[in-house]
Amino acid sequence: MNFCSMDFILFAIILAVLYYVVRPSGRWVVLLAGSLVFFAFGGWKYLLYAVAMSAVFFCAANMIDKINDRQSQLDRKQDKEEWAQLAGKSKRILVITIVLVVGNLVLNKYFNLLGELINNISAYLGGSGDIVLWDIALPLGLSYYTFSGLGYILDVYWKRYRSQRNYAKFLLYIVYFPHIIQGPIERYGLLGNQFFDEAKIRFDGERIRNALVWMGYGYFKKLFVADRISIFVNGVMAEPKGTAGSIQLFAILLSAAWIYADFSGYMDIAKGVSMIFGIEINQNFNHPFLSKSIPEWWRRWHMSLSSWWKDYIYMPMATSLRFISTCAKVKKKFGKNVGKFFKDAVPLLLIWTTTGLWHGTGATYLAWGLYFSLIFICSVTFAPAMTKLLQKLHINADSKCFHLFQIIRTYLLFCVGRLLTVPGSLRYTGSIVKNMFTNFNVNAIFSGSVYEKYGICIQELGFMFVGIAVIIIADCIEEYKKKTISQWVFDRNWFVRSVIYAVVIVAIVVFGIYGVDFSMEGFAYQDF
Amino acid sequence: MKEELLKLLEEEYPEVDFQAENLVDDGILDSLTLVGMIGTISMEYGIQIPYEEIVSENFNSLDAIAALVERLR
Structure with missing residues (x-):
């Protein structure tokens, strides 16, 4: 159902009337029913897909939360062995869930592309190239609810909040219709409890x-x-x-x-x-055309995706023990400057390449990702030199003229x-x-x-x-x-x-x- | 400890004023600088900063960063 259609306007009016007719404690049920109907307009199979995916997130998060509970009753030093055992179990559940849901997303988004590629190679080598491509559209909102669900599981794993024990309430967080078509990607901690806050949902x-x-x-x-x-x-x-x-x-x-x-x-x-x-x-845009640099642009543009990528992929990866140990080895072998460059550039390159591939398949989006990673790497690498250069040229970096120049430059780089x-x-x-x-x-x-x-x-x-x-x-x-x-x-x-x-x-x-x-x-x- | 840390960070990020308060909350440290800084500190002091510890309270001031390093050493 397109947001710009009369069907949608009618749907929203009917839902709003029903919502306020029902007493506050039951309003979330109206919203859940409305969101499921919204999904069903896109196709029953997409609705079932979302319900099944939500069940995966729900079960995994509850299993992890129960382990967290048991861990919190132990003394990390005294019950070292049992504590480590539980930590391992929780990590296994997390990894299996991530592999399942990310694998599902990758299959849905890239199966036809990979199949086509293999068929072409096979045909070129004289083979039959008989991988049958899927004749289905990407399930409605798949990327958005996959990211929301993954963020939720990771937050429970990192003990940022407790899991939701009521499946219907959790399902509402995933399928809530205003954010399902193209985001914003919501955090459970910000959205999940609003549906039940009677002070907020009164007329x-x-x-x-x-x-x-x-x-x-x-x-x-x-x-x-x-x-x-x-x-x-x-x-x-x-x-x-x-x-x-x-x-x-x-x-x-x-x-x-x-x-x-x-x-x-x-x-x-x-x-x-x-x-x-x-x-x-969530706010998804904060006047990106007034940004003074590309990194600032991406903090203001599609903010829910940028911050999701930052919090759940970029920062955990760039601050992980394995990556930092590799950086230390690079630093030891090639010197301080190469070590610093490696530490800054590798995560940015990986993040922007994957962001590009998320936006679209094919060489154009790969080039797009590489282009932005290059700008990010340059902005990090040359920031100290730029500060010195501006001082040398006596340019006031806080002047309105310079800001205007930066805004136009950023717009052109985005273009x-x-x-x-x-x-x-x-x-x-x-x-x-x-x-x-x-x-x-x-x-x-x-x-x-x-x-x-x-x-x-x-x-x-x-x-x-x-x-x-x-x-x-x-x-x-x-x-x-x-x-x-x-x-x-x-x-x-x-x-x-x-x-x-x-x-x-x-x-x-x-x-x-x-x-x-x-x-x-x-x-x-x-x-x- | 604090002076040593300040020297290390200023050398790597001369454009950042590490003496300021609310480094993260006021946006003085963006995520790129923060991540780079965590790498620098971890390598220099041979510590691992768990992801749960990467919250604004631990990086909002030089004192907070120094306290975190002391705690994890």
């Missing part, structure tokens, strides 16, 4: 008004801005030959705005819907990453780069007929820029005035507020992009 008209503002802003970003840009960007990318380099460059620069409007628009809708039920979900993935193949990326140097034709940007060729007229282009300007202004208000956009709206007098509501509704209903026969464009991150 509050002010909160619901706030929620509707977030949803409205999200629909504006998606239907007025993102889907309009996507027509142009897809139109340009569909024409590999005969397009001016300047237009291709413009499309790549706009594609960054497109992915932001699309993804953050979804998050605003999800946040608003969840707020109706009194449940706060290089888009250049690697948006065209769809590295060969096409190469041809665009070549075209930018051999057939730039700057005049094409100022020709109205060129835009019509790629699906948008000048008026549409104007709307696109107005939409982007609104998002930039809203981000600046939130960043520099420290006010959420809904607070800012509520601070206006009733007349201005009414005008804002009217303009947003007209922008969405009259000027929104609804696709051919009103078939909504899917969200960019929903297939992960």
Whole structure:
């Protein structure tokens, strides 16, 4: 069920009415039933898949928690042997669960790619290449609930909190519908108990008004801005030959705005819907276009994924005894500088390569991962030298001008990453780069007929820029005035507020992009 | 101990002011620096910092880091 469909709006209204009709102690059951129905709209088998996966997480976490309980009753020094035995048992359960669920994710995401690769190699060597590829779509929300469940098990293993002993309550954490299509990846510690906090889930008209503002802003970003840009960007990318380099460059620069409007628009809708039920979900974007460096960008962009990757993969790996011992050996053999470089670079390289492969299969995403790992490694390695260089050149790193320079530089670096993935193949990326140097034709940007060729007229282009300007202004208000956009709206007098509501509704209903026969464009991150 | 630790960290991360308070909470130490720092300290003092100990309270100030190292030595 697409968040931009009438089915979804109707579903949310019915669910909200049922939710508040039921007494507070039973509201979580309504949410669970609603989330299961939401899943069932995607297909019964996906619903069963999620229920089964939740059972795996639930059982594993409870087994680990019970072992933790027994361990806590022992004295680590006096009962050394029994303590170590329990620790080993708990670790075995953890490892088996991780292998099972990660294996399941990898199989679902990469089976066809690997099968195709093996078939091609086999055919090349004269074999029959008879691996039958799966004709199924990735189960709805698989990546997101796999990550949420893994984080939960690891947190229980690290004794950060106790496991949930009620399966239905745990299932709600996994299948809660606002976060299942494309995140945010929720931590059990932040989400799990909110469903049962009667003070939070009581009916509050002010909160619901706030929620509707977030949803409205999200629909504006998606239907007025993102889907309009996507027509142009897809139109340009569909024409590999005969397009001016300047237009291709413009499309790549706009594609960054497109992915932001699309993804953050979804998050605003999800946040608003969840707020109706009194449940706060994780913040996934914190104005990334105002970042001053790429590492800062990734702390502000798809924050729930970045922080998940950091807390559950990057930090445990980079601080593990095995890795640090290897670093010590490298340092001893090759000297201090090589040791430091190894210690900083290897985890970043591994993390970004796997992040790239999570985003997509194939060489484009591998190159994308390597590109960002290279930027991270450079930023860590050259940070001391950069500090000295700025001092030598008497550049005030805290000045507004320098900040503006950093923001533009970061945006352009992100766009290089888009250049690697948006065209769809590295060969096409190469041809665009070549075209930018051999057939730039700057005049094409100022020709109205060129835009019509790629699906948008000048008026549409104007709307696109107005939409982007609104998002930039809203981000600046939130960043520099420290006010959420809904607070800012509520601070206006009733007349201005009414005008804002009217303009947003007209922008969405009259000027929104609804696709051919009103078939909504899917969200960019929903297939992960 | 504290001076020795400060010298080690300043040499490796001259851009960070380790004398400040709330190193982690105020974002002075980002995760990249924190991870690198943990590697440096572990190698220098031959200790293992368990993942459960990697929490902001143990890295928020030079005093806290020194106390952690003393405890794990």
